[in-house]
Amino acid sequence: MAMDGYRGFLGLLVAALLVGFLSVIFTLIWVLHYREGLGWDGRAPEFNWHPVLVVTGFVFIQGIAIIVYRLPWTWKCSKLLMKFIHAGLNTIAAILAIISLVAVFDYHNTSNIPNMYSLHSWIGMIAVILYILQLVLGFFIFLLPLAPLSLRALLMPIHVYSGLFLFGTVIATVLMGVTEKLIFSLRENPAYSTFPPEGVFTNTLGLLILLFGALIFWIVTRPQWKRPKEPNSTLLQPNRGTPEGVEGSMAINFGNMDKSDSEINNEAAARKRNITIDEAGQRSTV
């Protein structure tokens, strides 16, 4: 598995995992040490599941789901298996995000706090709805062997763009949520403006989450770290002498139109021939 800049990739991956893991730990320390702990009683401990589940699922797991195709030791696994892992991680993230919404709505209703009035809630709700839509569309278009290849090629840049934009929106929403919660919780004794330990600690959590986003965004936009095409797809590759405008097309990292196109063609061909191999691959690797 030769890879251009393998050690650089590994260093950034370890950094991303570390920063993501630290973000989850910091969130747990925040709610367990500085706040009321965790519980499911319609009170503050139930609300506290909201940040824990969002940072664990909607930030950390979603971030890993975004870069999972780029792990070079998975390049020997079938593309179909990797799609299942990508879809599976995003499904876990979506479920945790939904439970985190249940927690906050339940807390609000028990405590007679109105729902959905803040910008945080508006953007967060839009993000969850679009994330589920992205998941369902991705499942039917890219995972199930139903959609015609031309449709896949057409929608892949939109899928990639939407995924990255939603990830960024989720991080922005988390930072708004931290802001809201600190202002609400640190009114007096101590006030947020007096630099109390909880304020400084949770601001640091916000910085960690932003840094995690920066690392994932860097890893996923390095074209040299993209999963290579399937081995025999060169045969199906179109004429390389295409005009400049088309050459180098498709989205972000995301190679070019020709490449993705041939990859999709090849994948479909491989799927017809090698279903048993794919399944064996899944059994041996999962």
Place this chain on the structure above:
Amino acid sequence: MAMDGYRGFLGLLVAALLVGFLSVIFTLIWVLHYREGLGWDGRAPEFNWHPVLVVTGFVFIQGIAIIVYRLPWTWKCSKLLMKFIHAGLNTIAAILAIISLVAVFDYHNTSNIPNMYSLHSWIGMIAVILYILQLVLGFFIFLLPLAPLSLRALLMPIHVYSGLFLFGTVIATVLMGVTEKLIFSLRENPAYSTFPPEGVFTNTLGLLILLFGALIFWIVTRPQWKRPKEPNSTLLQPNRGTPEGVEGSMAINFGNMDKSDSEINNEAAARKRNITIDEAGQRSTV
């Protein structure tokens, strides 16, 4: 100036300009109609310059600066002229961002409100400092004819990544700022949680700013809308039969390593030959 999907580009550009312009108008309506207006008195009207200048400069003008190379009617202009426009717009954005900081610090100091305690202020300050650093580095490395071409080719993906990441961070910071300001201002009569007109209106402003970011991010990551290489650079283009890993490299939209490399080489060559032409181009177009 043939362009792949020219009408789609034009539609999205008009949408981005409209949404960006609306964001500025909404911000003005917010501070003039719902808040205390504008002034430079150390009180609330001085603070109000903070959102106005940030949304105008750090969001709208920065967004335009990001996509300025992609306007197809500028493709007949020299690359050097376009770099001046890109750098100029970013300089204006930086100056407005700095004045917006002066406004908020001055207001805080006059009103005895502590500075730099919130997550909004931490991330915002980091963004302004990194933005100025990016501007200075960009000036010395890509605009002035000082840096060796290999250094330019090495740093261009970092420049592009940093620019987009900072733009996203600025938008996240604005959304945090809106959240803070609405919670502070709408405590009672009316409370933010009772859906008062100011809350709904300013939440909508937040959505507009997020939408502006989405449009800019889409426009700048479509590879088919990238400014074409200079006409004679094909001569300098390296062998197209490079291995897949390198082919299609470089960052985001940003073509590939080979392409950018040859573009930089070509540009240097063109600069030596055509300085007079460049200058004439600038005079006739600016």
